[in-house]
Amino acid sequence: GEKPAMKKWMAALxxxxxxxGCSSEPKTITITNPVKLTTSTADMSGYTFLxxxxxxxxxxxxxxxxxxxxxxxxxxxYYGKADCGWCTRAVPELNTVAKKYGVTVYYVDVAQEVTDxxxxxxxxxxxxxxxxxxxxxxxxxxxxxxAVKNGKIVDHHLSLVDEFEMTDxxxxxxxxxxxxxxxxxKKLMTEIAD
Numbered sequence: 001g002e003k004p005a006m007k008k009w010m011a012a013l014x015x016x017x018x019x020x021g022c023s024s025e026p027k028t029i030t031i032t033n034p035v036k037l038t039t040s041t042a043d044m045s046g047y048t049f050l051x052x053x054x055x056x057x058x059x060x061x062x063x064x065x066x067x068x069x070x071x072x073x074x075x076x077x078y079y080g081k082a083d084c085g086w087c088t089r090a091v092p093e094l095n096t097v098a099k100k101y102g103v104t105v106y107y108v109d110v111a112q113e114v115t116d117x118x119x120x121x122x123x124x125x126x127x128x129x130x131x132x133x134x135x136x137x138x139x140x141x142x143x144x145x146x147a148v149k150n151g152k153i154v155d156h157h158l159s160l161v162d163e164f165e166m167t168d169x170x171x172x173x174x175x176x177x178x179x180x181x182x183x184x185x186k187k188l189m190t191e192i193a194d
Contacts, residue, residue, distance in 0.1 A: 029101040029186075030194045035073035037064050042107045046082025047091045049172075055091075056098035057107040062114045062122060065106065069125040072151035074192055076103060080143040081111040085166055086159050090143040093178055097185040110142055129156045147188040154191050157184050 039058035044050050057078070065077055078094060080087035098105050126146065130138035146156040161177045161184075173181065 027101075029103055029189045031075055031103055031189065031192055032194050033068075033073050033075045035067055035071045037067060037073070037106065039064075039106070044082075044091065044107075047088050049088050050092045050095060052092075052095055052099070055095045056103060057091075057095070057105045059107045059109065061112070062108050062110070063118050065108045066118065066121050066125065068106070068148050069151050074149045076105045076189060076192070077108060077146040077148060078105050078143065079108045079110050079140075079146070081109055083111065084142055085169065087143040089160055089164075089173060090145070090181070093173075093181045094145060094185050097182050097189065101186070101189060103189050105145075126153065129153060129158075131158065145185065145188060147192045149192040155188050157188060 037058075037060050039060050042055065042057035042059035044052075044055050044057060065079075067073060068075060068077060076098070078091075080090065082088065094105060097103070123140070126140075126144075127138055129144075129146070130140055132138050141158055143160075144156060144158050147154045160173060161180045163180075164173050164177050165171070
């Protein structure tokens, strides 16, 4: 009979779909932040590679970002500055993912002046993710994207992708490298979703 073979084939197809994840992509990633931060419309005009007139960023001060840790906040924090070549390449990819899934990114412009007390408080909160250089010094480098859930760092991503080399000011990631970075950012968002 042909029927048992057909059943086996259908079972194999169903198993393949379950393993490969033929399910539909989530339309949104819901991240509820219990902390009401004071935000402003982010001025992203210095990010020359960002081609979006209404990006998914809300600007917060470094002091406000401290509340994410001290008050048990949940969200995506982006620390960077417009005159950093790595940042200008990271922001469009972070924006693409955030817009696709309806996520707000809290942008802390590290070029803004801050008090030593606030900076030291930030170091207390996030220094565990800092890179240690050859002299043993820990450094706060950007672009740094941090996934925070209930005031704790769940995951983070520094810089772009390993394969990319900044040969000059015009150097761009390949489409494959951009997709890899977008997938990293999606993972960060998914890890702190409701």
